[in-house]
Amino acid sequence: MLKKFAGMLSLSVLILGTAACGNSNITSNEAASESNEELKVYTTVYPLQYFTEIIAGDEASVETILPPGSNPHNYEPTTDDMMKIAEADAFIYNGSGLELYAQKISEAVKSEKVKLVEASTGIELINHSHDHDHGEEGHDHEEEDSHKDEQDGHEHGDKDPHIWLDPMRSIEIADNIKETLIELMPEQEDTFNKNFDELKGNLEELEHKFHTEIESLPENKIIVSHAAYGYWEQAYGIEQIAVSGLSPENEPSQKELQKIIETAEEYGLKYVLFEQNVTPKVAEVVRKEIGAEALRIHNLSVLTEEDINNEEDYFTLMQMNLETLSEVLSTASTTSPHNEDDEHNHDHAHDEEAEKIYSGYFEDSQVKDRSLLDWEGDWQSVYPYLLDGTLDEVFEHKAEHKGDKTAQEYKKYYETGYETDVERILFEGSKATFFKNGKESSGEYKYDGYEILTYKAGNRGVRYIYKSVKESEGIPRYIQFSDHSIYPTKAGHYHLYWGDDREALLDEVTNWPTYYPTEMSGKEIADEMMAH
Structure with missing residues (x-):
């Protein structure tokens, strides 16, 4: 312990001595900004380096301190690493318990002007998965296995630090990096925002590809x-x-x-x-x-x-x-024989489960986060079709098959539900455009989580919530989707709630403007409604 402390102390003295002897060669963030030179940034894990390079563009030189093929969990920074970081504009590390050495670096360079950035700040972390760890079976070897895990460098604590493997959380990482770059070089804010938006779109597309492929x-x-x-x-x-x-x-x-x-x-x-x-x-x-x-x-x-x-x-x-x-x-497991009857039973069970979810009966654990790409496209309100009588056959169908209301009572109920003056909505990546009374208003939205609601009838629903990146006239601060799905899937239609009060919107259950793809005719929409 004394040896380690002495090493850190001598390193700190070395850094301070170098700074004092050669301050004209030290590139502080202030000097970089004033002289319009490129920023110098060091990172730990590769995704931080990559995201910083993409967002900074030509405005920064970015390097990782980790050698190719190294283990980021137990890497020990060299004196040269420390010296480089002390002379840099920023040091970006993942945090959340991944790099134990990051604290050592922070302590050693805290007197310098380098900006220390924990990229996982503000990001929701999940508990680390130990439930299926087959490396610790049997109490006789518990201590031995524990020490072996520490030597292998896979001891992360209670939270899973591998947030960059999630494209949606990677957007949050990138946003933290962008804000750091803007702080260091405010005159390049437009460039950093533009590069971030492009990266964000690519991450959202990647998220959609993962969901679409794995779900099938x-x-x-x-x-x-x-x-x-x-x-x-x-x-x-x-x-x-x-x-x-x-x-x-x-x-x-x-x-x-x-x-x-x-x-x-x-x-x-x-x-x-x-x-x-x-x-x-x-x-x-x-x-x-x-x-x-x-x-x-x-x-x-x-x-x-x-x-x-x-x-x-x-x-x-x-x-x-x-x-x-x-x-x-794609390869079926071999734990049990596979035949056509099994396939039929599996499909039937899957259909039954999907029907239960559509009707609002599911477990909390089944609910997953969703990307705005699930609702990407050009959508039309069904309210005009209610007003012009196109949907009358839908209400007659409901009255005949359900019998709890007359067709006219159903129409009155849905008139309140469908009512809206936003006749069309266009979702492109993170951008939403609202068409109202011949005018259009656009804004960027970011994911703000989901809420599970329980209705009076005992069934439940999920609201997927998005918040505008910037407050802007003509667009709502919050939009909340409900489409009877509880995990990533491309929406066929949806109910949308919008306004400036997140909590108040969650209480709204009587007005739920409903949207279908604009390429569908009123008759096709009516047929689709009756199919459900």
Whole structure:
């Protein structure tokens, strides 16, 4: 302990001494701003470097302190790292318990003018997934396994720090980085905002691709060598089964092989996912011993030399991950025989479950976050079709089949529900355009979470809430979607609530303007309504 303290003390003296002897060579954020020189930024994990490069463009030089292929959990910064950071404009680290050395760096450079940025600030973190960790079975080896986990560098605490694997949380990371850059170089605010908006659109598109692809696959379990994928569990319904202590470089021990065999047999899985740097030797042992194929999944914390040579980036690596997941989750498990009757029963059960959800009966755990891309497109209000009589057959149909109201009573009920003067809405990425009385108003919206509501009848609904990025005349501060879905899926129609008071909107249950795609005719909309 004394040795470590002395090392930190001497390092701090070294930094201060260098600053005092050569302050003309130190690039502070103030000097960079005044001379209009590019900013100098250092980061830890790769996504922070990539997002900063994209947002800053030509206005910053960005480097990671982590060597290619290193382990970001247990990396020890060098004296040279400390010196570089002390002379930089900003040091951006992930936080949330990922980099234990970040605190050491912060203490060493706190007297310098470098801006220290914890990129996870303000971002909702999930609890770290230990539920499926098969590396700690049996109390006799609990202490041994605990020490081994610490040596492997996968001890994160209670919260999962791998937030960059979630495209929606990555938008929040990028927003924190953008605000830092604006603070350091305010004259480039327009450039940083423009670059951020483009990055945000690409992340939203990536989120949509993950949801669309994974939602269509029959399986949901993956065996991994590191429990880094909790945000995929939350967002896409994937279940990660982590076999702790496995190394991508070293051949598995008999004990570790036995863990893999038992786990693979228990779940009938044919693949084991190792993170980047898995060696052919490890893959061959896994294939030979248990008949499972070892595939690579990339946690993106650092690039490998191969990644750099191939000019990979955040999006190409995430696309590879999606392709790997598609391969793994497309293969049915072998835990039970598969035949046409099973397929029919599965489909029937799935249909029944979907019908229950549509009717408002579901568990809280089934509800997932959704991107605004689920409602992307050009939408028309159905209110004009109610007024011109096009929907009369819908009300007659309801009266005939439900019998609790007359057709006229149904029409009066829906007239209150559908009433609106916003005849058309266009959603493009994060941008919403409202058409009202021949005029249009546009604004950017960001996700603000969801709320589960319980109705008087006992069924429930979910409001997906978006908040305008900036207050602007002509657009509501909040919009809330309700479309009978509780997880990511492309909407066929929706009810929309809007206004400037988030909580008051949640209490609104009598007026729910309803929108269908503009390419549909009134007759097609009526037919669709009667089908439900």
